[in-house]
Amino acid sequence: MTMLGTLLAFAVAIGVLVTFHEFGHYWVARRCGVKVLRFSIGFGKPLYTVRWRGTDWTLSPIPLGGYVKMLDEREVEVPASERHLSFNAQPVGRRMAIVAAGPLANLLLAVILYWLVFLSGVTWLKPGVGSVLPESPAAAAGFRGGEMIAAVNGQSVSSWQDVRLAMMEGLSNGELSFTLSHPVGSVLSVPPGRLAALGTEASSLSRFGLSPVRVLAEIAMVDPAGAGARGGLQVGDRLLAVNGQPISRWEQFTQAIHHHPAQPLRLDVSRHGHTVSLTVTPDSVAGESGQRQGRLGVGPRQDSAWMDSLRMTRQDGPVDALLAAMDKTADTAWTSLVMMGKMLLGRVSMDNLSGPLMIADYAGQSARQGSQSYLEFMALISISLAVLNLLPIPVLDGGHLMYYTVELLRGRPVSERTLAWGQRIGLAALAALMAFALFNDIQRLVTG
Template sequence: MEFLQSVFSAGSGLLSYAIPALFVLTIVVFFHELGHFMVGRWCGVTIKAFSIGFGPELFGFYDKHGTRWKFSAIPLGGYVKFEGDENAASVPDEEAMKKMSADEREGSLHAKPLWARAAIVAAGPVANFLLSIVIFGMLLFAYGKPMTPARVDSVVAGSAAEEAGFEPGDIMVSIDGGVIEAFSDVQRLVALSSEDVLQVVVDRGGSLITLQTTPRRTEVTDQFGNKQKIGVLGIRHESNPDDVVRKQFGPVDALWGGVEETYFIATRTLGYIGRIFVGKEDADQLGGPIRVAQVSGQVATLGIVALVNLAGMLSVSIGLINLFPVPMLDGGHLVFYAAEAIRGKPLSEKSQELGFKIGLAMVLSLMVFATFNDITHIFLSD
């Protein structure tokens, strides 16, 4: 009974998260598919459909080129269907292509030169990265970046920081060569560095001192009550409004800041995945659509700016995931195209079909695993 009550309570909460989650996902998916769409059209490919979501169509319309633009019932992704595609994953429809007229075949994705097909496939993830750069850049230009000194106000007894020799009053200058501008930079760099040895340069009374420390993996609770395990040094920084300085950015600097933020999120995401494989992180932090809905709803309580920022972060993740060399994803298509470039001819229909089946199994397995994590994290957490 207690379990059912927790499920009902969590389910009710998730319903309230639906609108912010759909807002975030629709933005990210739309631009991803728009990348495929625009490059496909530039390359002269006939586009049958542009869908936000999967499953039965809810509503839509035809444009002057005959493309069906539509919203579908399951809002967990989207697709662009090109001439010659068997399904939303752009698996070639060999039988249909054999029956095409010369004009129809000319407009087929799979009849285009290798470079054009590769460009069309890569355009989706690239669009996601460009969207993230624009979002982060616009936010920096409009609102700047609030910064507080990376000052150590106190050291937790028995912590990694105490063992390393940190002292109150130290101002952190760099971590493993990465420049520290604000205390928030310290948190971002340390969080995914548990059990790693870090070289930290501090300014102590005008003298630069290098300290060696190893963040400890610790469970922390964020402002929304979510628990996660991250690297912690054991230093405290007292929040003082007088310390806050808002750094302003011009258009060029803001855009470059967007590039840097996109690169940082991408490298940290890949780093986290790599750490899972070597046993330094738990895979239970991987989330699926339920977790996205929860986080979107929580972030929405902070305002539209925070929600747009989340869209930028999610866009980086979607771009990266789609570049993984897994058939069914954009990265899998690029692997097939690379093999075609090396062999001088496409892989056999049987080989591609087997690859897509394996890819589908991998994607479905990941979705099941992520959903299980969501259920465990949201429904069964204390």
């Protein structure tokens, strides 16, 4: 997908999510008898404005949010005849309902999006282990490939998405064990030392060494500028031996290559039914740990039969799809809330935090993969937006709900001085959060 396509996918997603969020505030405010002065999508000087039902509906140039401006005596002078229409004159229960309506609208949108996904049919991968990275924590735990995972830390899983979510939670808790349905009843645990070295960032999952993808010991791609091409390897070559040692799995081959940077190796391959011997010298490149490792610039052929055995398709009727969508939204919201809490407590790395650049990149990737992936992406971001807004940080909806809860308990509003200080602290916290997320985005883009 082109940069323009990625930006368009991002703009559509953000536009829909923000519109739904702000419409939640608007709709409940109108139901509560509050006059809404402006409904804005985006920030900054309005580019386009139309007046309807007493409200200015505007489109502004900075597409990272929006707002609903209501009549409020704390901001403008309100005539006595309209005082009953102002936000601040409403009972605290109505004010809480108006504020909470935005995040709740995002959760409702997620339910609708997931409902469309389940209604149209969902394809997922069963939690079968296709390949295991040599010398990885997964290999240290005893995975060899071909296993079927039934539970992670006692939590049942039915798809690879379930496995990833359970693993992230396990990494943050410092414990990771797998119950297998094949071989039946087997339990594999990761040695504590290997687990601690992984960390709690999202990239830890890839470094763990498990993948549903199974590849064959057969070459499907050769980089014309790579060491493999210089050594005579061709697409379709089936690997037989390295330096006389028989190999049957691609992982054995890559391990041998990685351990011999800039060192000649004798390869035996099967080509068109004949055994061919070649000498290749892997390029020496920097590995993740900084040590030198070998690279040939060749890629394997995927085991399509194995992948077909993992794929499952489910298509629900309207009622079952709605129930599944509500369950999915609730589970995802709870997981997001738990992960955010663990970030604040330092139990999960803040490197997991993503900002607008990575969200735009994910938008483009999901749109490229098809409508189902794009709808699921939008549902996930909508839930994240709802959970983030419900955090008790001043300037966010959750901060206002916190103030109104205090007002309910005290019987009087929070002082203007406290509100002013809370505003400053909240803006500073939000600015720091956005800056850190943007830093993470740039670092990911630079490091690839």
